[in-house]
Amino acid sequence: MPAVSSIPIPALHRADVLVIGGGVMGLWAGVMALRAGLSVCLIEASRIGAGASGGLLGALMPHMPDRWNEKKALQREALVSLESEIARIEAETGLSCFYRRCGRIMPLLRPQHVERALRHGEDAAQNWPVGHVWRFEAQPGIEGWPDRAGAPAGIVVETLTARLSPRALLGALDARLRADPHCRVIEDDPVRSLDAQEGSALSASGLRLGFSACIVAAGVESFPFLAEGLPSSAPPLGQKVKGQAALLDARIDPALPILFADGLYVVAHENGQVAIGSTSEEQFADPASTDEQLDALIARAVALAPGLAGAPVIERWAGLRPKAIGREPMVGRHPDLPRLFALTGGFKISFGIAHHMAEAVVGEILGRPMTLPQPFLLATHMSLARTGGKTRA
Numbered sequence: 440m441p442a443v444s445s446i447p448i449p450a451l452h453r454a455d456v457l458v459i460g461g462g463v464m465g466l467w468a469g470v471m472a473l474r475a476g477l478s479v480c481l482i483e484a485s486r487i488g489a490g491a492s493g494g495l496l497g498a499l500m501p502h503m504p505d506r507w508n509e510k511k512a513l514q515r516e517a518l519v520s521l522e523s524e525i526a527r528i529e530a531e532t533g534l535s536c537f538y539r540r541c542g543r544i545m546p547l548l549r550p551q552h553v554e555r556a557l558r559h560g561e562d563a564a565q566n567w568p569v570g571h572v573w574r575f576e577a578q579p580g581i582e583g584w585p586d587r588a589g590a591p592a593g594i595v596v597e598t599l600t601a602r603l604s605p606r607a608l609l610g611a612l613d614a615r616l617r618a619d620p621h622c623r624v625i626e627d628d629p630v631r632s633l634d635a636q637e638g639s640a641l642s643a644s645g646l647r648l649g650f651s652a653c654i655v656a657a658g659v660e661s662f663p664f665l666a667e668g669l670p671s672s673a674p675p676l677g678q679k680v681k682g683q684a685a686l687l688d689a690r691i692d693p694a695l696p697i698l699f700a701d702g703l704y705v706v707a708h709e710n711g712q713v714a715i716g717s718t719s720e721e722q723f724a725d726p727a728s729t730d731e732q733l734d735a736l737i738a739r740a741v742a743l744a745p746g747l748a749g750a751p752v753i754e755r756w757a758g759l760r761p762k763a764i765g766r767e768p769m770v771g772r773h774p775d776l777p778r779l780f781a782l783t784g785g786f787k788i789s790f791g792i793a794h795h796m797a798e799a800v801v802g803e804i805l806g807r808p809m810t811l812p813q814p815f816l817l818a819t820h821m822s823l824a825r826t827g828g829k830t831r832a
């Protein structure tokens with residue numbers, strides 16, 4: 440009689456698409472795959488929104504309207520199409536994402552900034568969607584938003600920027616997935632190993648998951664999964680950049696535009712709360728802690744918008760943004776492993792583009808030509824790593 444192994448082989452659970460990661464990228468990937476008629480298993484190491492996506496800001500800001508290129512055009516399309524995508528998810532789930540095209544105000548500090556602002560106005564007229572403007576105004580039109588002292592040379596007002604509630608969007612996407620009989624969502628179970636040749640993954644709890652295609656959307660943890668085939672001397676495919684943000688119970692008008700000044704975001708949300716962010720830290724000891732750098736941001740926000748003074752800080756939060764080696768998002772099929780796909784590296788703009796990137800990856804899985812620019816492709820990032828490329832600052 441042959442010897443019987445005492446180690447049980449876990450049963451194989453199969454789906455057309457395995458999505459690793461329950462952040463904004465992974466959730467949109469699941470939704471797009473289901474819409475395309477594919478079955479989906481989404482597996483999340485912790486809980487939905489445990490990574491960078493579970494934050495506070497939700498700003499959806501376009502790139503500058505000058506020096507127009509393919510990348511800026513793609514983001515413009517994504518920001519425009521997001522509005523109807525969100526309306527669709529809201530209609531399907533009955534849940535609000537608290538989306539609003541609120542626009543943005545940028546204070547100008549020096550007279551020479553005015554000329555540039557006027558030039559950008561012409562660029563926006565040429566490159567932005569019809570009806571959206573980038574406009575110089577000599578002084579703030581909304582009292583205290585920003586304070587005149589913070590905008591000595593006037594302000595720029597632009598109308599393309601929007602915002603949403605990150606957690607509400609994740610909740611709606613999650614609900615959309617769970618309501619679909621062709622989708623399984625697993626939480627609290629990290630993927631430990633991936634065999635992209637064979638088409639299977641093993642989770643920490645011992646689940647064996649079979650797939651035809653695997654989309655790696657594990658945020659900052661994506662890079663090692665995707666590095667297969669790179670020499671051990673190659674630099675990592677991406678890095679972790681910490682960000683801190685705060686939420687104030689400011690009880691202000693939710694329709695106020697986002698204030699944006701030199702890396703500082705002040706975002707009014709639908710419930711009158713205000714999110715303030717964000718630090719950008721490449722060196723840090725504790726990814727989850729907040730510190731005096733966040734206090735300084737809050738102080739800057741209060742100086743810019745004095746109406747926020749005294750508003751209780753109801754949450755302090757930190758997360759790790761995925762920054763790919765080539766700086767652009769990292770998307771698409773692995774050059775040597777046809778079942779393996781990347782969907783990460785959104786760095787500071789994931790919420791505005793995730794639906795668009797996810798749709799492109801699902802299209803590629805279905806055999807459609809990849810429509811995203813070359814610098815976004817996983818293959819491009821891998822070539823950069825092969826030649827020892829460093830992430831640009």
Ligand SMILES: Cc1cc2nc3c(=O)[nH]c(=O)nc-3n(C[C@H](O)[C@H](O)[C@H](O)COP(=O)(O)OP(=O)(O)OC[C@H]3O[C@@H](n4cnc5c(N)ncnc54)[C@H](O)[C@@H]3O)c2cc1C
Pocket residue numbers: 459460461462463464465482483484485486487488489490491492493494496497498499628629630631656657658659660661681682683684716717718757758759760761782783784785786787788789790791
């Ligand atoms: C302070 C701050 C402010 C920001 N503000 C904005 C903003 O205003 N607008 C904007 O567009 N972007 C903003 N960003 C950036 C944005 O949050 C990120 O780019 C985005 O959330 C990345 O989404 P993701 O799905 O790629 O990764 P994540 O949200 O990090 O999701 C990855 C998920 O994968 C899971 N995971 C990891 N390893 C495994 C594994 N082995 N198995 C299974 N699951 C795994 C993680 O638990 C996590 O939930 C901000 C980021 C920070 C930190």
